Amino acid sequence: MSTMAKRTRTGDLSHLSVEALEEGHSRRACHVRPLTVKAHTSLRGEWMNMLLLVVLYAMQGVPLGLTMGSMPFLLQAKASYTAIGIFSLASYPYSFKLLWSPLVDSIYSLAFGRRKSWVVPIQLASAALMLVSADWAEARLREADIISVTALFFVLVLLAATQDIAVDGWALTLLSRQHIGYASTCQTVGMNIGYFTSFTVFLALNDVDFCNAYLRSTPSKDGHLTLSTYLRAWGWAYAGVTLLVAAFKKEVNFLPPEEADGLHAKLDVEDRGRGIRDAYTQLWEVVRLPAVRKLALVLLAFRLAVLPAEQAAPLKLLEKGVSKEALAGLVLIEFPCELVSAVVAGRWAASSSPFKPFLFGYQARVIMAAIVTSIVFLFPSGASSLTDHPGWFALLAAAGLVTSFTSTLMFTALGSFYTRISDPDMGGSYLTLLNTIANMGTILPKLALFSLMDLLTTRKCMGGDPTLERHACPHTQIAGRGENACTKAGGECVVARDGYYGLSYAMVAIGFILLLWLRVLLPQLDALPLEQWRAKKRRQ
Structure with missing residues (x-):
């Protein structure tokens, strides 16, 4: 039931690969070869670096799991859907990190380490914020102070997004060439550990009924884990891990020694400033391309049909008495099945024209949105655990799996198309741009749709x-x-x-109208020559 959140938080390393962008700047400014990669080594020799990546990605997943997973559930009993829509603004920085990724890539201290220059201070700032605001955040949550809670998590996500840029760049040079593919695996494992810890585990330990039923012999009025305790624990964990990284992990530059000296000497302030200006200018030229504008319209519009069903269905089930840990348990059950479906969907999307599986997935996903809305309407009230009305929970889990599969199929198909049309001279920035636009299609309409649910009720x-x-x-x-x-x-x-049902079915109807438009437009975009996807190159 959290498909959209997971699509936003995961993805692949390509859409954040700012390393290639930097290499282009280095070639223009310094006339040296791009960064070489680590020498050949065994996989066993890489385990410490892989563990470091998993830990760093898990730490990013903690604030994302709270922001996109737990907090809407905790706010549901205290705030309106409009207020929950306002809280969704806290996730914006993770979708808009393209705006400052060239800065993270170009400003650093060579003496301390290019990526550590950002990772260490960002994680220490996150640790300080969690420790200082832990009790305050708990009090604001109890009073449903949406503005204050949104502001706090906006800053936490902003820090996590900035760290994500630096960690993804570090991942591309931390592992050797023959093992670089494991960087994406480390990202998936780490992000999911952090996300599910902050979503499934935290919700279960925060829920009074779950703790009294399964973890206590004597009932209590509070859960085992409060938001303040959770933030404080992770604040100390952030601080400890970051100090260890700062003290003991040396960041190595894998340029040949004779070229490294020249690069360090020539990458002065003027060269870095020119590289940043060129990056932003080229991105703007890409946005102005007619082909990109048409694709952007598709990316902004196609999720409208499924947003109410996929985003609000869990909250409506909570209104019917379904417990938070039951819904979190469904996500946990679905997770291993989603890994298998991701492989199947990936092979399918790669075996044909990208938009054929995309259109199939879109149609199936719109149908599933209507089915999920109907399941929520018919779902019996008061099912506090998975053992209550197991048939209905099984139906809900099946709908979640189909929705997840179709979402993964569409995501993979779009990624395949992005890879084909992207300009290699721009490195990862082209992919980052397209993924940013796609994420906007999820986050921008959410506040309006949640407000409409309240107004129509x-x-x-x-x-x-x-x-x-x-x-x-x-x-x-x-x-x-x-x-x-x-x-x-x-x-x-x-x-x-209830405004949810009318709005959700109306969006489904709009989705089928959009399907007719997509069947005409997408083959046209697929047939365009590559030149229409490329901006003019800036020569120096």
Whole structure:
């Protein structure tokens, strides 16, 4: 049920490969060969570097798992869907890191280490923020102070996104050439460890009912793990790991010695500034290409059909009494199946024209959005664990797996197309641009759609006295529970029309209209010559 979040947080190293961009700048400014890679070595000799990458990626996954996974669940009982949509702004930095990736790639201290110049201070800043704000964040969460909580997690995600740029660049030189493919594996393993620790594990240990049922002999009114305790624990972990990296991990430059001296001497402030300006200028020239603009329109529009169903369905199930740990458990059950489906989807997407599997996946995914919406509507209330109504949970898990497979198929197909049209002279920045636009198609409409769900929901004042119906009820669930004209008169605000279902089915209908448009436009884009995807090269 968290497919969109996972698509945003994972991906592959190519869309963040700023190393190739730097190499282009070095060739223009210094007239030297690009960075060479590490000498041949055995896989056993690489295990320490691979472990380091897994740990660094896991630390990035911690704030992402909280922001995209746990926090919307924790806020659901305290805030409206509009407020939860506002909180989604906290994830924006991870999708817009393209805007400052050239800066991370070009500004560093050679003496301390190119990637450590960013990784060490960023992780220490993250550690300090978690330690200082732990108790404050818990208090803000209890009071449902959306603005304050959003601001805190916005900064945490901003730091994680900046660290991600540096770590991905480091991964490309940390491993030898014959083992560089394991960098993506380290990313997947590490990010998922951090994400699921902050989502599945944290939600379970934070939930009072789960802890009382499975972890305690004497019931308590609190869960085992509060947000403040979790942030404080990871703050100390961040600090410890970062100090070890700073003290004991030496960052090696794998240029030949005779070329390294020349590169260090010539990469002055003026050369780096020119490289940054060239990177931003070339990205802007790509954005202005008609072909890229048409593709951008596709990337911004195609997820509209499935966003309400995929993003809000878990929150609607919580309203029906499904426990947080049950939904988190579904994600955990789906995870190994998703790894297998990713391999199948990847081979399928690579074996044909990219847009054929994309269109198949899109149509199936829109159908699944309608099915998921129907499952949520019919799902029995009060199913607090997976053992309650197991048939319905099995149906929900099956729908999640199909949705995940079709999402992976579309993601892989788009990646295949990106690789074919990308300009190799721009390195990873072209791919980063396209992935940034694609992520915008998820994060930009979310606030509007969640606000619409509240506006389209109507509630009636009900009670023993028929005259209570004349009292107005607020649109949102939280306001309806609080003090209002209805409750003051002794009534209760009851949902008469839930805006989620109408909005979700309307978006599905729009999705089938978009499908007709995509069937015409995508083959046209696929047939365009490569020259129409390339910006004019800047000569120096």
